Amino acid sequence: xxxxxDRDRCCGAGMCTLTEPEVFDQSAEDGTVVLLTARPxxxxxxxxxECVRLCPSQAISLADGGD
Ligand code: SF4
Numbered sequence: 001x002x003x004x005x006d007r008d009r010c011c012g013a014g015m016c017t018l019t020e021p022e023v024f025d026q027s028a029e030d031g032t033v034v035l036l037t038a039r040p041x042x043x044x045x046x047x048x049x050e051c052v053r054l055c056p057s058q059a060i061s062l063a064d065g066g067d
Contacts, residue, residue, distance in 0.1 A: 001045050002063040007032045009059040016051040016060060023048055024060075033059060 003023065012031030016024035023044055025034040040048055052060045 001040060001042075001048065003035060003038050003040060003048060004061045004063060005033045005035045006059045006061070009057045010055075011057045011059075013056050015054040015056070019051050019054060020044055020047040024051065 005024075010032040012026060012033075014026055014031070016033055017026050020040070023036055023040045025036055026032065027034055048060075048062070052062060
């Protein structure tokens with residue numbers, strides 16, 4: 001799994017940070033998403049997929065990273 005975020009779309013709702021704090025953080029400046037790791041460990045995959053569904057801005061997307 002490879003994670004991508006579009007900070008231009010992000011509205012800073014923070015659902016991703018609450019759901020997967022190991023993968024997502026929020027900027028202290030404007031609250032937009034900060035991607036901590038583009039290749040999260042397998043145990044985080046379900047949570048990351050939930051973040052994709054929960055994000056109100058469709059700012060998180062997944063790419064098949066070949067792993
Ligand atoms: S859930 Fe979406 S809109 Fe909210 S902080 Fe995360 S990426 Fe941004």
